[in-house]
Amino acid sequence: MSPVAQNGVDKQGVSINGVQVEQALNAANETVNKGVYAATTLSAVDADLTVGNIKDTVTIFGFLGTLAATISHDNQDSAVDTQGNNETQKIYCQTAGVGGNDDGVVLTLTLDCAQATVIEAAFFVSARCTVADALKLQMYIDGIAQGETTYIVLDDYHQFYDIGNKAVSSGNRVVYLNTHNYTGAGVAYWGTGGIFAGCPKLA
Amino acid sequence: MMRLKIPLTGTVLSYDTELAEYRGSSGIAGDLNDPIRPVPIDLGNVSWRLIAIDLENDLAEIEVKPSENINTVRDGGNPDNPEDRFTRPSTEQERQGFLNYAKNLVESHTKDELYAMSGKKRLVKSEEIMRKYQEFHSSKEK
Numbered sequence: 548m549s550p551v552a553q554n555g556v557d558k559q560g561v562s563i564n565g566v567q568v569e570q571a572l573n574a575a576n577e578t579v580n581k582g583v584y585a586a587t588t589l590s591a592v593d594a595d596l597t598v599g600n601i602k603d604t605v606t607i608f609g610f611l612g613t614l615a616a617t618i619s620h621d622n623q624d625s626a627v628d629t630q631g632n633n634e635t636q637k638i639y640c641q642t643a644g645v646g647g648n649d650d651g652v653v654l655t656l657t658l659d660c661a662q663a664t665v666i667e668a669a670f671f672v673s674a675r676c677t678v679a680d681a682l683k684l685q686m687y688i689d690g691i692a693q694g695e696t697t698y699i700v701l702d703d704y705h706q707f708y709d710i711g712n713k714a715v716s717s718g719n720r721v722v723y724l725n726t727h728n729y730t731g732a733g734v735a736y737w738g739t740g741g742i743f744a745g746c747p748k749l750a
Numbered sequence: 751m752m753r754l755k756i757p758l759t760g761t762v763l764s765y766d767t768e769l770a771e772y773r774g775s776s777g778i779a780g781d782l783n784d785p786i787r788p789v790p791i792d793l794g795n796v797s798w799r800l801i802a803i804d805l806e807n808d809l810a811e812i813e814v815k816p817s818e819n820i821n822t823v824r825d826g827g828n829p830d831n832p833e834d835r836f837t838r839p840s841t842e843q844e845r846q847g848f849l850n851y852a853k854n855l856v857e858s859h860t861k862d863e864l865y866a867m868s869g870k871k872r873l874v875k876s877e878e879i880m881r882k883y884q885e886f887h888s889s890k891e892k
Contacts, residue, residue, distance in 0.1 A: 663769060687780075691800070692787035696797050697797045700819075703837060714776075
């Protein structure tokens with residue numbers, strides 16, 4: 548004898564007197580029980596089944612996805628930003644349009660080092676100036692010159708980058724970029740660039 | 751590339767022997783208002799990077815690299831007119847010339863003459879900083 552459930556129907560959805568009971572799909576899970584179902588569409592069962600929710604080039608139940616891949620950025624459109632999970636490991640970035648005349652600091656970054664560490668710093672600049680063979684860019688970490696570029700050119704924007712590192716004690720430590728004029732003539736300078744600096748934990 | 755030793759100017763703010771223990775570290779910090787730097791003489795069409803600081807002799811050892819580009823004037827052009835200037839890759843011969851210029855400039859002058867040419871004072875450092883520096887380096891030589 549078949550087991551009898553509520554309302555006189557057995558567990559397969561067929562009533563004792565022969566009347567069929569429909570099963571239903573559930574958007575909450577993927578289970579499809581054995582039985583009889585009313586005609587429907589899957590997107591009616593789960594409204595999230597749309598082309599916009601499926602990655603492009605992938606087809607699911609006849610829906611060709613249109614969702615474009617995206618790249619997440621760690622740092623977008625920030626003049627100054629910090630990254631890192633603790634104070635012993637941080638990455639800083641400062642970008643700015645810079646300009647000026649003759650000697651002068653064009654970009655400054657202050658790092659709050661909670662403990663003695665090594666500052667690794669790099670800068671990038673695209674620049675030009677008004678006098679040939681006059682200006683060079685210099686990077687300083689914690690009050691010591693780490694390097695100097697070749698001449699900033701007269702005719703077009705040229706790119707510079709440099710990298711330096713220095714062990715520093717705890718506290719506020721400054722990394723900066725400045726121009727130096729070797730000719731003495733008044734020189735106007737235009738550039739845009741940034742400083743990246745990090746404080747990895749001192750091994 | 752090549753290495754040169756250039757006299758230092760600026761003010762030494764501190765010397766940290768703990769930091770000096772780390773390979774490649776000088777342990778030195780400079781005054782932000784008068785930073786430690788090689789005397790500002792124009793070495794020409796080269797870039798340089800700091801390798802080491804010698805506080806005993808007030809010298810910076812730097813690694814000099816010739817510029818990969820040269821900014822020059824078109825035939826018959828005006829050097830002061832940006833439109834008459836252009837930048838092109840430097841040749842191997844020109845790059846060697848850039849290095850030779852920097853080397854000759856430094857090595858053909860005494861330390862005193864380089865200070866005079868730059869118009870900068872000698873490196874300022876306290877007796878306390880020098881004592882710590884000399885004690886640390888003496889202990890490393892043992």
